[in-house]
Amino acid sequence: MSRARFITLEGIEGAGKGSNIAFIAEWLAARGIDSVRTREPGGTELGEALREMLLGFKHLEMAADTELLLMFAARAQHLHEIIRPALAAGRWVLCDRFTDASYAYQGHGRQLGEETIGALEQLVQRGLKPDLTLLLDVPVELGLERAGQRSAPDRFEREQRAFFERVRAGYLVLAEREPERIRVIDASRPLAEVQRAIGTCLEEIVAREGKG
Numbered sequence: 765m766s767r768a769r770f771i772t773l774e775g776i777e778g779a780g781k782g783s784n785i786a787f788i789a790e791w792l793a794a795r796g797i798d799s800v801r802t803r804e805p806g807g808t809e810l811g812e813a814l815r816e817m818l819l820g821f822k823h824l825e826m827a828a829d830t831e832l833l834l835m836f837a838a839r840a841q842h843l844h845e846i847i848r849p850a851l852a853a854g855r856w857v858l859c860d861r862f863t864d865a866s867y868a869y870q871g872h873g874r875q876l877g878e879e880t881i882g883a884l885e886q887l888v889q890r891g892l893k894p895d896l897t898l899l900l901d902v903p904v905e906l907g908l909e910r911a912g913q914r915s916a917p918d919r920f921e922r923e924q925r926a927f928f929e930r931v932r933a934g935y936l937v938l939a940e941r942e943p944e945r946i947r948v949i950d951a952s953r954p955l956a957e958v959q960r961a962i963g964t965c966l967e968e969i970v971a972r973e974g975k976g
């Protein structure tokens with residue numbers, strides 16, 4: 765059996781992660797590749813409970829460190845219950861956000877720095893990283909406009925524009941550092957064009973997959 769791959773989608777709010785994850789699952793299914801679709805924070809019962817705390821309005825005084833630790837607590841459970849078992853069973857994992865979001869939002873947005881995130885990443889992931897990360901990049905104004913049309917704001921979406929500019933810039937720094945893994949896709953284009961670009965990245969990873 766060839767090794768299952770771990771694919772993550774990243775980007776600021778409204779970049780189109782939710783709109784494209786179903787497309788990716790269908791694209792893979794059409795090529796006989798079974799996948800599991802999941803998200804962070806969340807993906808497990810415990811993780812979804814943490815998600816409610818993180819995104820809801822009940823804990824407005826939440827400290828940035830607390831936020832970061834809750835993200836990684838949800839991630840530890842997610843890896844244990846969903847991600848590692850699926851990969852071990854040969855199922856590809858498609859995840860709407862993962863640790864790059866912690867670097868971008870907590871490391872850059874909240875300005876906690878990358879070192880702390882790196883230490884938690886090491887502790888919780890023990891070397892496991894996504895094989896491919898699709899960074900859907902849009903200008904902040906467009907992302908927020910799209911997200912605003914979709915749903916009521918969550919705790920993050922109440923942040924000032926400067927916060928999202930730091931998050932976006934943080935993502936681009938990560939992509940520059942790991943260009944092989946993190947592929948930047950201009951998601952300000954029409955959906956069909958975005959999906960063509962995603963398809964090209966998927967073709968590459970499937971071809972690589974064939975080589976083991």
Ligand code: Z5A
Nearest residue numbers: 777778779780781782783804805865866869910920954955
């Ligand atoms: N977070 C964190 O801080 N640290 C972490 O470690 C993790 C997460 C893991 C989770 O929210 C929050 O947690 C997130 C970061 C933080 N902050 N917030 N908020 P989430 O990921 O569940 O929610 P989100 O990022 O806000 O998702 P979203 O707003 O739903 O964005 P999206 O999934 O990328 O976009 P979408 O729903 O697919 O699209 C939005 C709208 O735009 C929709 O109406 C689409 O039809 C439309 N759309 C999408 N693509 C296009 C194109 N190409 N053209 C035109 N219209 C489009």
